Amino acid sequence: MNARIFFFTLVAGLFLLGVFQTVQRHLAFDIPWMPGETRSVWNIDAKIEFEATGKPVLASLSTPNSQAGYTQISQNAASPGYGLSFLYEDNKPQAQWTIRQATGPQTLYYNIQLLVDSESVDQPITKMPELFDPEYGAAGLAAGTDIIKDAFKTSADAFSFTREILKQLNAEQPNQSIRLVLASKNSKTNILVGLLNEAKIPTKKVGALVLEDGRRRQHLQPLIEVFQEKNGKIESRLFDASSLQEVARKDLLLWDQSGKALLELTGGVNSKVSFSMIQQDQPALAAILQKNDNEHLFNFSIHSLPIEDQSLFKGILMIPLGVLIVVMMRVLIGLKTSGTFMPVLIAMAFIQTSLITGIVGFVMLVAVGLFIRSYLSHLNLLLVSRISTVIIMVILLIAMFGVLSYKLGLTEGLKITFFPMIILSWTIERMSVLWEEEGAKEVFKQGGGSLIVAVFAYFVMSNDVTRHLMFNFIGLQFVVMALVLLLGSYTGYRLLELRRFKPLVDKG
Amino acid sequence: MFFCSPFKLKKKGIMGMNERNSRYIGRYNPRRLYPLVDNKLKTKIIARDANVTTPALLGVITMQAEVETVEQFITNTPGFVIKPAKGSGGKGILVVTKVKNGRYYKSNGNEESLSEIKRHVTDILAGLFSLGGSADVAVIEGLIQFDSAFDGFSFEGVPDVRVIVFKGFPVMAMMRLSTAASDGKANLHQGAVGVGIDIATGKAINAVQFDLPVERHPDTDKELKLLVVPSWERLIYLAASCYEMTGMGYLGTDMVLDRDIGPMLLELNARPGLAIQIANGTGILPRLKLVESLKDADKMTVEERVAFSKKHFAETPLIETQ
Numbered sequence: 163m164n165a166r167i168f169f170f171t172l173v174a175g176l177f178l179l180g181v182f183q184t185v186q187r188h189l190a191f192d193i194p195w196m197p198g199e200t201r202s203v204w205n206i207d208a209k210i211e212f213e214a215t216g217k218p219v220l221a222s223l224s225t226p227n228s229q230a231g232y233t234q235i236s237q238n239a240a241s242p243g244y245g246l247s248f249l250y251e252d253n254k255p256q257a258q259w260t261i262r263q264a265t266g267p268q269t270l271y272y273n274i275q276l277l278v279d280s281e282s283v284d285q286p287i288t289k290m291p292e293l294f295d296p297e298y299g300a301a302g303l304a305a306g307t308d309i310i311k312d313a314f315k316t317s318a319d320a321f322s323f324t325r326e327i328l329k330q331l332n333a334e335q336p337n338q339s340i341r342l343v344l345a346s347k348n349s350k351t352n353i354l355v356g357l358l359n360e361a362k363i364p365t366k367k368v369g370a371l372v373l374e375d376g377r378r379r380q381h382l383q384p385l386i387e388v389f390q391e392k393n394g395k396i397e398s399r400l401f402d403a404s405s406l407q408e409v410a411r412k413d414l415l416l417w418d419q420s421g422k423a424l425l426e427l428t429g430g431v432n433s434k435v436s437f438s439m440i441q442q443d444q445p446a447l448a449a450i451l452q453k454n455d456n457e458h459l460f461n462f463s464i465h466s467l468p469i470e471d472q473s474l475f476k477g478i479l480m481i482p483l484g485v486l487i488v489v490m491m492r493v494l495i496g497l498k499t500s501g502t503f504m505p506v507l508i509a510m511a512f513i514q515t516s517l518i519t520g521i522v523g524f525v526m527l528v529a530v531g532l533f534i535r536s537y538l539s540h541l542n543l544l545l546v547s548r549i550s551t552v553i554i555m556v557i558l559l560i561a562m563f564g565v566l567s568y569k570l571g572l573t574e575g576l577k578i579t580f581f582p583m584i585i586l587s588w589t590i591e592r593m594s595v596l597w598e599e600e601g602a603k604e605v606f607k608q609g610g611g612s613l614i615v616a617v618f619a620y621f622v623m624s625n626d627v628t629r630h631l632m633f634n635f636i637g638l639q640f641v642v643m644a645l646v647l648l649l650g651s652y653t654g655y656r657l658l659e660l661r662r663f664k665p666l667v668d669k670g
Numbered sequence: 671m672f673f674c675s676p677f678k679l680k681k682k683g684i685m686g687m688n689e690r691n692s693r694y695i696g697r698y699n700p701r702r703l704y705p706l707v708d709n710k711l712k713t714k715i716i717a718r719d720a721n722v723t724t725p726a727l728l729g730v731i732t733m734q735a736e737v738e739t740v741e742q743f744i745t746n747t748p749g750f751v752i753k754p755a756k757g758s759g760g761k762g763i764l765v766v767t768k769v770k771n772g773r774y775y776k777s778n779g780n781e782e783s784l785s786e787i788k789r790h791v792t793d794i795l796a797g798l799f800s801l802g803g804s805a806d807v808a809v810i811e812g813l814i815q816f817d818s819a820f821d822g823f824s825f826e827g828v829p830d831v832r833v834i835v836f837k838g839f840p841v842m843a844m845m846r847l848s849t850a851a852s853d854g855k856a857n858l859h860q861g862a863v864g865v866g867i868d869i870a871t872g873k874a875i876n877a878v879q880f881d882l883p884v885e886r887h888p889d890t891d892k893e894l895k896l897l898v899v900p901s902w903e904r905l906i907y908l909a910a911s912c913y914e915m916t917g918m919g920y921l922g923t924d925m926v927l928d929r930d931i932g933p934m935l936l937e938l939n940a941r942p943g944l945a946i947q948i949a950n951g952t953g954i955l956p957r958l959k960l961v962e963s964l965k966d967a968d969k970m971t972v973e974e975r976v977a978f979s980k981k982h983f984a985e986t987p988l989i990e991t992q
Binding site: 668 | 672673674675676678679680682684686687688689692693761796797859860878881882883944947948951952953
């Protein structure tokens, strides 16, 4: 009884392990359950135009980080003649173009692909931006002090303070001090930044891009990120100088978080940066894989192998399912097959050849093979040389069918070479012996059984969903193993036995 | 309905293939004992040691060089059988029923020349008839003179009695009669008729061919319910002794009846089929369970076990009551 308990614990353990690993992979790496799922990817181009002055050119474009809602999948740049490097200094990614000499209008392109990813988060803020001295005149300074005083009275923290100032700045009938401040040449954004700095509140200018499918010639929207330290944690919120509320992050990509300039250019004038974007639906898996690739995670999956080996495993990882089908067909249904796992190999050949071609080719090869083999049995050969003869014969047959079908214009026929020849030879040998010993009926029974199981295994092994699942979730191998073990301890009736023993029940 | 309910089968105590394999063969038949059963020569040797009657062993040919000596074993016999020790499914069995003036005749009257016999022995040695084609030895046995009790019950072949012996208890028996459909062979799935035999009396209970009930032999038209196995007591005693002889817990014993010598063990089978249940019209499981429930079964003698079986597994023959 103990062995029994151990066995079921083992089966349950394997099953749970498999399910756990599978679910974990789904949750942690976001690998979709279904192969067809797609995820949105934003494909954004930044176009930089300027006029080169004949000197060495150095252009640095701030580029986006991965951030809340978006994960960077790839970036590249097109710029003939320019040296290009992607820099990542101080959490501030940049694309940098350089050239020794250039004159006339220049155009540089930068492209980034961002995956819409609800699990992506902002990078933690490690330090406050530094305060700086605002740059407006004495009159403005006095007015600014008034505004700050008013706002300070009606606010509790940095964020509410910012809102209070925005209220004043955007009031329909601004008061004296506001009018004075607005009269300066500065933009509202700069005024707000100046006021906040004056009030010792750290801020950072952020360039944000509103994502909308198919938009072209877009520019960054200037936003202000306001920082506040609370309980030792630095928080930040985004504000737009021309509205009262803080900015919602939806469909907003924070492109330039450098706090400096979007483009730093030496050796050129009249620079202009514009953006265009499209939204694409990519197969989720490809997108996720690119994402995980970038993350350099320790990630136990076949995907870490080179592509060539991956495709090898794609086939191998399906075999357990084929084996499971064989076990089910034999243990639960009671079908007879010639050679226990021969159907799995035949099914794998079917995957290469496509089903109909495969079945026709298989039946033809075995039929002709049996015919020739029946002659061999008159020769009273020893087994090994007999099998070897059959192997050579099968190869000749395959070559013959191949050439014949090619000549007839049936390129499908060439796929016959995918059949495992040694296996086929053994099948012919076995069936031939069976024919002599048990008669043709048994041959058709076992041959048909093998073919039925092979077709079932083919459907399971070639199904897109199962291929996707088995390849991406290694844990399912444990689940299959648990099922096979469980079937191994099944002592109930087989389906065909219910037919066989029916006369016994009917009798009374 | 094409299928029957598995619960009804269970209720009738019918054993399925999965249950046979894992509960009985897997548990009671140790792998290391299989050669004793799969090799007919080894079976013969242990049977002789255990005083279980088998067809007379005229000779064994193990090497190609000995093939020329085959004549000395067969010239002065009324008839003989040459078979491969590891053959399966009745393949490679040559039966010579008449030897006259150094000439050999098969049961259909055709002559088999000495050189043909030698070639047959060579084929056996080369493994032509053996599982997996492995090299084999040829066993030469004396011809069995069939008991006249079976006249008309069998077509062209050896009628034999299959007794399932579980832990030494004969639990179920069936007579296998060859037919034209089975080509003289006694295998049920090839079309031989299976007749369920009452363990207590040796009388026919029920008959099937191709898993379906039959009343008369399809070739000879003889009424099958009239079949009675003579020397039944001795036959099941021999069958039951095979347990001590082999150590196999779940064993199919194939017995034949010789006119002069009586019941003999022909061969053993470590994986006896399930058709015997259909031939008997009843499931084997309750009987196996009853034997398993016996606590001191190992201490019982062969006689005690046979007596137990006759008492508990007796059956009112169904055909007679119809």
